[in-house]
Amino acid sequence: MRSYNIGWFPGDGIGPEVTMQGRKVLDAAGARFGFKINWNHIDLGGERYLKTGETVPDSVLEEMRGLDSIYLGAIGHPDVKPGILEQGILLKIRFALDQYINLRPVKLYPGVECPLKDKGPEQIDYVVVRENTEGLYAGSGGCLRKGTVHEIAVQESVNTYMGVERCLRYAFELAAARPRKKLTLCGKTNVLTFAFGLWDRVFHELAKDYPQVELDYAHVDATCMWMVKNPEWFDVIVTDNMFGDIITDLGAITQGGLGIAAGGNINPEGVSMFEPIGGSAPKYTGQGKANPLAAILAGQMMLTELKEDAAAQAVEQAVIGILPTMAGQGAGRMGMTTDEVGDRVAEAIA
Amino acid sequence: MRSYNIGWFPGDGIGPEVTMQGRKVLDAAGARFGFKINWNHIDLGGERYLKTGETVPDSVLEEMRGLDSIYLGAIGHPDVKPGILEQGILLKIRFALDQYINLRPVKLYPGVECPLKDKGPEQIDYVVVRENTEGLYAGSGGCLRKGTVHEIAVQESVNTYMGVERCLRYAFELAAARPRKKLTLCGKTNVLTFAFGLWDRVFHELAKDYPQVELDYAHVDATCMWMVKNPEWFDVIVTDNMFGDIITDLGAITQGGLGIAAGGNINPEGVSMFEPIGGSAPKYTGQGKANPLAAILAGQMMLTELKEDAAAQAVEQAVIGILPTMAGQGAGRMGMTTDEVGDRVAEAIA
Ligand SMILES: CC(C)[C@H](C(=O)O)[C@@H](O)C(=O)O
Ligand SMILES: CC(C)[C@H](C(=O)O)[C@@H](O)C(=O)O
Numbered sequence: 001m002r003s004y005n006i007g008w009f010p011g012d013g014i015g016p017e018v019t020m021q022g023r024k025v026l027d028a029a030g031a032r033f034g035f036k037i038n039w040n041h042i043d044l045g046g047e048r049y050l051k052t053g054e055t056v057p058d059s060v061l062e063e064m065r066g067l068d069s070i071y072l073g074a075i076g077h078p079d080v081k082p083g084i085l086e087q088g089i090l091l092k093i094r095f096a097l098d099q100y101i102n103l104r105p106v107k108l109y110p111g112v113e114c115p116l117k118d119k120g121p122e123q124i125d126y127v128v129v130r131e132n133t134e135g136l137y138a139g140s141g142g143c144l145r146k147g148t149v150h151e152i153a154v155q156e157s158v159n160t161y162m163g164v165e166r167c168l169r170y171a172f173e174l175a176a177a178r179p180r181k182k183l184t185l186c187g188k189t190n191v192l193t194f195a196f197g198l199w200d201r202v203f204h205e206l207a208k209d210y211p212q213v214e215l216d217y218a219h220v221d222a223t224c225m226w227m228v229k230n231p232e233w234f235d236v237i238v239t240d241n242m243f244g245d246i247i248t249d250l251g252a253i254t255q256g257g258l259g260i261a262a263g264g265n266i267n268p269e270g271v272s273m274f275e276p277i278g279g280s281a282p283k284y285t286g287q288g289k290a291n292p293l294a295a296i297l298a299g300q301m302m303l304t305e306l307k308e309d310a311a312a313q314a315v316e317q318a319v320i321g322i323l324p325t326m327a328g329q330g331a332g333r334m335g336m337t338t339d340e341v342g343d344r345v346a347e348a349i350a
Numbered sequence: 351m352r353s354y355n356i357g358w359f360p361g362d363g364i365g366p367e368v369t370m371q372g373r374k375v376l377d378a379a380g381a382r383f384g385f386k387i388n389w390n391h392i393d394l395g396g397e398r399y400l401k402t403g404e405t406v407p408d409s410v411l412e413e414m415r416g417l418d419s420i421y422l423g424a425i426g427h428p429d430v431k432p433g434i435l436e437q438g439i440l441l442k443i444r445f446a447l448d449q450y451i452n453l454r455p456v457k458l459y460p461g462v463e464c465p466l467k468d469k470g471p472e473q474i475d476y477v478v479v480r481e482n483t484e485g486l487y488a489g490s491g492g493c494l495r496k497g498t499v500h501e502i503a504v505q506e507s508v509n510t511y512m513g514v515e516r517c518l519r520y521a522f523e524l525a526a527a528r529p530r531k532k533l534t535l536c537g538k539t540n541v542l543t544f545a546f547g548l549w550d551r552v553f554h555e556l557a558k559d560y561p562q563v564e565l566d567y568a569h570v571d572a573t574c575m576w577m578v579k580n581p582e583w584f585d586v587i588v589t590d591n592m593f594g595d596i597i598t599d600l601g602a603i604t605q606g607g608l609g610i611a612a613g614g615n616i617n618p619e620g621v622s623m624f625e626p627i628g629g630s631a632p633k634y635t636g637q638g639k640a641n642p643l644a645a646i647l648a649g650q651m652m653l654t655e656l657k658e659d660a661a662a663q664a665v666e667q668a669v670i671g672i673l674p675t676m677a678g679q680g681a682g683r684m685g686m687t688t689d690e691v692g693d694r695v696a697e698a699i700a
Contacts, residue, residue, distance in 0.1 A: 083540040091541070115578050117467050136507070141544040147551070151511040155545035157486070161501040188592075190433040191441070194491040195505035201497070221599035228465050228578065228603050242538075246596060249571035253578045 002035040004306060007063075007070040009042035009273075012085075013280025014290040015073020021292035021342025022071065022299040025318070028346040029303065029311040040067065044089055046077020046280075055088030061096050069302050070273035073295065076280035087139075094132050099265035099272060100163065101170050102130035102244060103301070106231075106251035109260070111324035116254055119231060124254055126234035127178075129171040130244025132265055134163045135195070137241045159195045159240070164202050170268065171238035172210045182235035184216040186223045186243055199240065224250055252277055259291030259329040262298035264305065272305050274298040281331065288337035291329055293319060296345055318348035352385035354656060357413075357420035359392035359623075362435075363630025364640040364681075365423020371642035371692025372421065372649040375668070378696040379653065379661040390417065394439055396427020396630075405438025411446050419652050420623035423645065426630035437489075444482050449615035449622060450513065451520050452480035452594060453651070456581075456601035459610070461674035466604055469581060474604055476584035477528075479521040480594025482615055484513045485545070487591040509545045509590070514552050520618065521588035522560045532585035534566040536573045536593055549590065574600055602627055609641030609679040612648035614655065622655050624648040631681065638687035641679055643669060646695055668698035 008023065010016035023039060030037055042060065049055055064070060070093075075085045093099070108114050108124035116124075140156040168185075175183040185203045187196035200217075207215055218226065220243045226233055227250055239247065252261035258278030266272040276294030284290050296319060303312035322344050327335030334341060358373065360366035373389060380386050392414070398404055414420060420443075425435045443449070458464050458474035466474075490506040518535075525533040535553045537546035550567075557565055568576065570593045576583055577600055589597065602611035608628030616622040626644030634640050646669060653662035672694050677685030684691060 083543065086540045087543075115467055117465055137541055139543075140504075141506075143544055143548065149511050149515075151548055153509045153544045153548035154490075155507040155509070155542045156491075157505040157507070159503045159505070161499050165499075188595075190436045191487055191592075191595075192505045193433065193437075193489075194493055194503045198493065198501055198503035221595050224574065224596055224600040225603040225607075228600065229607070242541075243596075245538075245541075245571050246574055246593075250574040250578065250600070253575040257575075257579070 003038060004035065004068040005038050005040060005066070007042045007067045008039040009044060009070055010073040011045040011075045011280065012047070012077045013074055013282045013285045015045070015280055017286065017288070017338050018276060018290050018292040018295035019071060019073040021338060022295040024342045024346045025296050025315060025349065026299045026303065028349040029308070029315055032314065032349055033308060033311040035308060035311070042070070045075055046080045046085055049080055049085060049088070050077070055085065056092050061093070064093070064097060064271060067271055069271060069306060071299060071302060072273050072275040074276065074278065074280040078282050091137065093273060094265050097267055097271050097273070098133060099267045100131065100133045100166055101266040101268065102132040102248070103264045103266055104128040104130065104248040104251065104277070105262070106255050108255045109320055109323050112256035112260060112329055114254060114256065116228060119254070123232040126231065127174065127236050128244060128248050128251060129167065129174060129236060129238040130248060131163060131167040131239070131241050134158050134160060135241035157192070157195050157240070157242070159198050161198065161202065164199055165206070168202055168206050168238060171236055172206055172213055175213045175236040176210050178235060180235040181212055182214040182216060184218055184234055184237045186218055186220050186237050186239035186247065188220050190219065195240065220247070223247055227251060227254060248277070256329045258294065259331065260293045260297065262294050262301055264298070264301045266305065272302070274302040274305070284331045288339060289332035290338050291331060291334055292338050292342050293329070296342070314349050315345070318345045321348050353388060354385065354418040355388050355390060355416070356652070357392045357417045358389040359394060359420055360423040361395040361425045361630065362397070362427045363424055363632045363635045365395070365630055367636065367638070367688050368626060368640050368642040368645035369421060369423040371688060372645040374692045374696045375646050375665060375699065376649045376653070378699040379658070379665055382664065382699055383658060383661040385658060385661070392420070395425055396430045396435055399430055399435060400427070405435065406442050411443070414443070414447060414621055417621055419655060420621060421649060421652060422623050422625040424626065424628065424630040428632045441487065443623060444615050447617055447621050447623070448483060449617045450481065450483045450516055451616040451618065452482040452598070453614045453616055454478040454480065454598040454601060454627070455612070456605050458605045459670055459673050461676070462606035462610060462679055464604060464606065466578060469604070473582040476581065477524060477586050478594060478598050478601060479517065479524060479586060479588040480598060481513060481517040481589070481591050484508050484510060485591035507542070507545050507590070507592070509548050511548065511552065514549055515556070518552055518556050518588060521586055522556055522563055525563045525586040526560050528585060530585040531562055532564040532566060534568055534584055534587045536568055536570050536587050536589035536597065538570050540569065545590065570597070573597055577601060577604065598627070606679045608644065609681065610643045610647065612644050612651055614648070614651045616655065622652070624652040624655070634681045638689060639682035640688050641681060641684055642688050642692050643679070646692070664699050665695070668695045671698050
């Protein structure tokens with residue numbers, strides 16, 4: 001029997017309860033498709049930070065490197081200053097494990113309420129490939145004369161050929177494998193001439209290796225407009241770290257919001273980490289109100305990454321099956337509890 | 351009789367035809383409210399660049415400094431490489447005339463089709479104050495080992511206390527003058543710690559001068575979600591140049607799109623420039639299909655800046671009056687021609 005060592009990293013707030021439903025579903029998929037998941041608890045997050053001052057100790061990073069994948073709940077604690085856990089844990093892991101792709105399917109499932117008029121599952125079905133290890137997230141920059149009226153604060157977007165090339169290549173491969181084979185580079189070539197000059201050149205260089213892929217370009221501002229007005233234009237969108245952060249949240253809201261949107265931090269040659277993209281939502285913690293579908297779909301993405309395609313498809317089908325029976329996707333507005341959603345999805349798979 | 355020297359800067363594509371309607375409307379407003387506009391033609395844009403290689407000659411900048419305001423159509427020509435006119439003309443003028451505020455009302459008028467479900471004029475009525483002279487638009491950065499597989503491209507966001515302070519102060523003043531008095535700083539403090547560290551500190555420093563203003567903060571990714579899901583939460587949003595570029599286009603689409611969205615590049619102590627925010631739309635040029643309302647509303651913003659408040663209100667009321675009689679706001683889908691729209695708005699004012 002195939003077996004996987006997965007890091008179960010519940011984190012803060014609703015993280016534990018939603019990932020427990022995901023575990024239930026993935027275990028059910030394993031039972032049906034012949035694999036076993038060993039869940040290795042990764043105990044990081046706000047509580048540990050408040051107790052010990054630790055974000056991610058090196059020993060935990062070392063442990064992570066030996067896993068097949070990581071399944072994350074959420075990071076964020078009301079008693080910890082914003083930024084500390086995000087940078088000290090989430091970004092730290094992305095960088096340390098070189099998870100250079102942030103993959104975000106924007107897919108509206110039938111039965112999910114969409115805030116856009118006249119748009120349904122036919123119109124909203126694309127994927128965003130976000131570079132995940134450089135750009136404005138490099139942490140590069142500084143302040144001169146800090147705290148005075150002469151302060152200058154500089155923040156640098158650092159883009160390397162290596163980082164841009166591997167991200168674009170991943171996006172080309174993904175586009176080539178999809179029926180429509182269309183790849184949109186989202187940038188700002190008319191203003192960020194250095195950064196997107198590099199992106200644009202490598203984009204056209206790689207395009208020669210993928211003659212079957214249709215090339216498209218949109219400025220980031222226009223991209224946001226089309227995501228609302230004409231999401232059907234998109235198939236695969238590739239962009240840098242900062243723009244990717246922005247457009248993936250916009251995409252999430254068009255597919256039904258944080259209750260349902262999942263993403264992966266992927267190192268195709270290493271250890272990846274999958275997560276529901278919503279936060280820790282402290283006010284819903286422990287109340288059975290949080291929607292576990294985002295976590296379940298993060299688990300589904302993890303199965304795809306593990307090449308358990310049949311199981312991944314079964315999970316997606318089970319989610320599609322339960323959606324029309326739910327009252328909504330928002331926390332506390334599902335018409336059932338967190339556990340019930342997980343149970344039903346797991347049952348549908350078994 | 352009061353008179354104003356206005357630079358009429360029609361630019362490329364549909365710029366001339368839509369600003370001609372704006373001129374008609376503003377002249378009608380002048381006739382009714384007792385002022386006269388002298389329109390000084392500013393001949394810049396793609397055609398001139400292709401003929402002479404000039405973007406903005408210093409002599410034209412000098413001429414602009416003597417004007418009361420500038421009324422811009424659009425910049426962008428199909429035969430000119432993207433970036434040249436935007437940087438050489440639009441950004442050049444913003445910087446040279448120190449138009450440090452980009453003001454973008456996001457207001458859904460009754461009768462205008464909105465792509466969002468369940469949102470009407472009551473829910474979409476806020477203003478974005480975008481810093482317009484620094485940040486990632488500084489043009490700072492460079493490439494190392496350009497064109498090789500070792501290339502590093504750096505793009506810098508440069509933020510000064512001076513630039514941030516004057517932008518935030520403008521936003522506080524604006525918020526304080528509106529009924530709701532709520533000001534949202536849109537940033538990314540948890541990642542762009544240097545740049546938004548400065549913004550956040552100055553925000554809280556200035557807040558002491560405006561105890562009546564309710565303070566709010568949202569990360570840029572969350573801002574995009576709320577602009578779609580809960581636009582009614584916003585009153586005034588203040589942000590940096592790059593984030594402002596992104597969220598104002600998103601806002602534009604929620605208020606009916608480029609046919610109706612206007613903006614101002616404002617130097618409160620100097621010469622400002624007002625523009626419909628859509629592009630030159632070459633494919634619609636000269637066909638009477640372009641919607642001139644964005645240009646007319648840009649003119650209305652210019653009147654407000656000139657302190658012709660009664661005239662500005664009359665223009666807005668005239669626009670509100672014509673909207674329900676139009677079939678739509680998209681180019682070629684108005685149910686009337688560019689000229690007819692202008693005529694009717696002008697008649698309503700007279
Ligand atoms: C929490 C934050 C640092 C993170 C990011 O900006 O990448 C989040 O918004 C995301 O998109 O995963
Ligand atoms: C044309 C372009 C340079 C410009 C910008 O990015 O500022 C435009 O998008 C805008 O918002 O006015």
